[in-house]
Amino acid sequence: MGLWAKFKNTTLYKSIYRNEYPDTPRNQVLVILNSLVLHLHPVKVPRRAVRVSYTWGLGGLSLLMFLILTVTGVWLMFYYVPAVPDAYLSMRALETDVIFGQFTRNLHRWAAHGMVLAVWLHMVRVFYTGAYKPPRDFNWVIGVILFTVTVLLSFTGYLLPWDQLAYWAIAVGSEMAGSTPVIGREARMALLGGHTIGQATLVRWYTLHVLLLPLACIALMAMHFWRVRKDGGISTPIPYEEDEAEARAEG
Amino acid sequence: MAEATEKYQQTGPKVRVNQKEELVYTWPYLVSIEAIMAIAMILALSLMATFVNAPLLELANPEKTPNPAKAPWYFLGLQELLLHMHPALAGVIVPTAALILLAMIPYIDRDPRGTGIWFSTRKGLPITIFSAVYTWIWEIVLILIDEFWVTTPAGTDTVLKGIEPHITYFLDKTFPFMTQPGWPGWSWVGKILLPAALMVTIPWVLAVIVKRRWKANTRELMIALFTFYFASFILLTIVGTAFRGHSMQLMWPWEVTAPH
Ligand code: HEM
Numbered sequence: 026m027g028l029w030a031k032f033k034n035t036t037l038y039k040s041i042y043r044n045e046y047p048d049t050p051r052n053q054v055l056v057i058l059n060s061l062v063l064h065l066h067p068v069k070v071p072r073r074a075v076r077v078s079y080t081w082g083l084g085g086l087s088l089l090m091f092l093i094l095t096v097t098g099v100w101l102m103f104y105y106v107p108a109v110p111d112a113y114l115s116m117r118a119l120e121t122d123v124i125f126g127q128f129t130r131n132l133h134r135w136a137a138h139g140m141v142l143a144v145w146l147h148m149v150r151v152f153y154t155g156a157y158k159p160p161r162d163f164n165w166v167i168g169v170i171l172f173t174v175t176v177l178l179s180f181t182g183y184l185l186p187w188d189q190l191a192y193w194a195i196a197v198g199s200e201m202a203g204s205t206p207v208i209g210r211e212a213r214m215a216l217l218g219g220h221t222i223g224q225a226t227l228v229r230w231y232t233l234h235v236l237l238l239p240l241a242c243i244a245l246m247a248m249h250f251w252r253v254r255k256d257g258g259i260s261t262p263i264p265y266e267e268d269e270a271e272a273r274a275e276g
Numbered sequence: 277m278a279e280a281t282e283k284y285q286q287t288g289p290k291v292r293v294n295q296k297e298e299l300v301y302t303w304p305y306l307v308s309i310e311a312i313m314a315i316a317m318i319l320a321l322s323l324m325a326t327f328v329n330a331p332l333l334e335l336a337n338p339e340k341t342p343n344p345a346k347a348p349w350y351f352l353g354l355q356e357l358l359l360h361m362h363p364a365l366a367g368v369i370v371p372t373a374a375l376i377l378l379a380m381i382p383y384i385d386r387d388p389r390g391t392g393i394w395f396s397t398r399k400g401l402p403i404t405i406f407s408a409v410y411t412w413i414w415e416i417v418l419i420l421i422d423e424f425w426v427t428t429p430a431g432t433d434t435v436l437k438g439i440e441p442h443i444t445y446f447l448d449k450t451f452p453f454m455t456q457p458g459w460p461g462w463s464w465v466g467k468i469l470l471p472a473a474l475m476v477t478i479p480w481v482l483a484v485i486v487k488r489r490w491k492a493n494t495r496e497l498m499i500a501l502f503t504f505y506f507a508s509f510i511l512l513t514i515v516g517t518a519f520r521g522h523s524m525q526l527m528w529p530w531e532v533t534a535p536h
Contacts, residue, residue, distance in 0.1 A: 053301045065308060069299040073392075073503025075306045089314050093321065113335045120332065133323035139321065141350050152381070152502050155390040155495060162382035169379040175351060176301045183348050192336035193345040197355060209364070221338065261297055262392040263434070 065250055067258055074259035079154065083147035087175075090140035091242065097133040098235065105185065107231040109224045113185040137179050144175045156260040162250040171245050174238055181234035184227065195222055195230075344524050352516030353509050359524055360422050360438075361471035362464075370475070374505060385498045399490045400499055407482055407503035414478050415511050426461040440466030479504045 032038055044055035057068045069176045073079070083236030104123055119126035148168060151157055157165035184195045199222065203213035253259065300306075347355050357366035390396030393524065395404060422438040429445065436442050440463065447462035448455050454462055479501055486492045486500040521532035 047303045050301070053303045055315075056303050063303070063307065066302045068302055070302050070306050072298045072305075075300065075309060077309060077313075079392075079394075082309065086309055086313065086317055093318070110335055116332055117317060127329060128325050131330045133329070134330035135321055135324050139317075140347075145350075148378075149506060152506075153400075153499070154392060154394055155396045156392060156530065157385075158380045158388050158391045159382065159386055160388075162386070165382045166379045171374060175376060179350070180348060186332055187336045188331075188343055189333040189336055189340070190331055192338070193342050194347045197345050197347045198351060201354065201358065201363060204363035205368045206364050242355055250294050260392040263389050264393065264481075265389045265397060 030122065042225045043070065057075045065254075070258065071261045073261050079148070080259065081150055083150055085139060087143045087147055088246065089248070090143055093136045094133060094140065095239070097129050097136065098239075100129050100233060101133055106276055107185070107227055109187065109227060112185060112227060116186045116188070137182060141175055141179050144172055148172060154260065161252075161256045161260065164256055165251060167245055167249050167252065171242065171249060174242050174245060178234065178242065180236065181230040184222075184230050185234065192222060194227070302377040315346075327336070343522055344520060346516075346520075349513065349517055352520075353512035356419075356512040356516035356520070359520075360418070362467040365468060365471060381498055381502070385494045388493060389463065390495045395497050395499065396494075397427060399496055403486055403490055403492065403496055403499050404503050407486070407500045408507040410482055410485075411478070411504050412511055415508060418474070419526070439470070442466075443470065 026034075043059045044052045047053045047056040054068050057063045101119070104115055104119050104126065106112060116130070119130055151165065151168065174236055180195075180198060184191045199213055199216050202216055204211050205212045214220070216226070216229075217223075218229045346352060354366055354371060357370060359532070360366070396402045417438075425439065425442065426435060426437045427442070428434065434445070436445055443466040444461070444463045447465060453459065482500055482504055483497055486497060490496060492500065515526075518529040518532065519526055521527045
């Protein structure tokens with residue numbers, strides 16, 4: 026018996042994996058039921074719902090980006106100091122003194138842009154396939170909130186390097202918020218934590234970026250995935266009668 | 277198979293089609309696709325992170341305004357709007373209204389037919405293409421007018437650039453009492469009234485055309501209006517990103533230099 030086969034016979038292995046490799050129908054069912062991650066799926070899915078050309082996997086890719094951002098973000102937090110001007114210095118140090126520092130920062134940056142793009146394209150696909158229609162109506166609303174949270178996550182992160190790019194992008198953005206009718210001054214104050222962009226703004230946005238918004242995103246994603254299942258799984262075609270009749274006539 | 281469906285899909289709608297939905301095992305049919313896509317994405321991002329560095333300019337300096345100062349790319353559509361209208365409209369009201377209207381779509385279009393089909397009906401794709409072209413023509417023409425309509429009224433050295441200054445100048449001349457102290461002046465016509473009216477009328481007219489030309493149902497109307505939003509976002513973001521350079525002037529992408 027090989028070492029691996031022996032290991033698979035141990036109590037330890039069996040306590041972790043409750044079923045054999047999923048190559049029989051029974052184990053294909055069990056692997057979904059027994060695994061925390063896989064049990065987000067149903068055991069079986071409509072063939073038409075798993076076509077790549079239907080969803081383009083964009084919802085899943087949005088989740089993947091979020092996971093990459095969480096891992097790289099925690100790593101960045103080890104080195105990042107949310108203070109003026111230490112924030113900028115810690116970014117410089119990350120690029121020069123920390124092994125894989127530049128790589129991790131790049132990955133975080135590009136995945137952040139990628140997530141905004143993926144979430145937006147996911148919304149576009151859901152719209153053009155009519156997948157927002159009842160009973161998925163409320164999940165679409167959760168989606169719109171998720172989209173907003175995603176953009177806010179990206180925007181709050183934009184300030185953190187405290188370089189010219191960050192500072193002036195946020196200056197432009199908070200200027201827009203300051204022009205809100207009636208409560209413009211208050212909105213700007215709340216965003217900046219003062220009259221100008223400074224230390225208070227940085228701490229505020231840092232807290233939102235690493236704590237509040239990710240938690241909100243996780244909670245909303247949990248609701249979103251739960252509802253995809255409860256709404257009957259990924260949508261499958263419900264044609265109009267006329268089109269159906271035409272399709273049948275054409276054979 | 278039928279048993280599995282019933283057991284694991286107790287809630288939710290039953291798919292109502294003339295053919296029975298064919299089910300496949302999640303492992304391996306779905307899990308393998310997910311794994312391949314995830315690996316490909318991680319690879320692509322890692323490659324990019326290896327060869328393209330995230331920007332880091334010099335330390336933030338509130339005294340030194342870069343020209344142009346730009347927001348992140350997904351806000352450049354709004355920043356483009358900012359050039360043409362009142363900031364409250366471009367920066368707050370339009371995005372808020374856009375999000376609320378987006379969220380309302382499924383509460384207006386409640387017919388489940390057309391679910392799960394790209395563009396839903398045979399008219400869906402032609403309507404999408406028409407709506408995008410219609411939107412782009414309007415917006416490109418308006419942007420060009422607002423940029424290149426520059427005149428100097430005879431006998432003055434005032435330079436009027438864009439739609440709003442022309443309207444304001446004309447109304448100030450015609451109704452001079454509004455320019456007296458205590459009066460709001462006339463700039464709101466060009467900064468608020470006209471842009472707001474255009475942003476309502478352009479999609480409105482689109483809806484009317486699509487209704488007449490294609491006898492559109494609710495879903496097809498939604499496709500037209502969503503395409504208006506979608507095409508606007510794309511066009512304004514591209515213009516704001518690639519065609520706005522020094523002092524946010526309109527120029528060709530190769531003339532747009534890095535901010536300084
Ligand atoms: C962080 C952001 C988001 C994540 C991680 C996410 C994830 C997912 C996933 C994994 C699915 C399964 C099907 C697929 O991949 O297409 C899905 C479906 C769905 N999503 Fe999202 N989503 C996000 C944002 C949105 C947004 C912005 C909208 C719309 C405004 C939306 C609306 C929906 C709807 C209606 C479905 C059901 C589609 C169907 O049954 O065909 N989601 N989402």
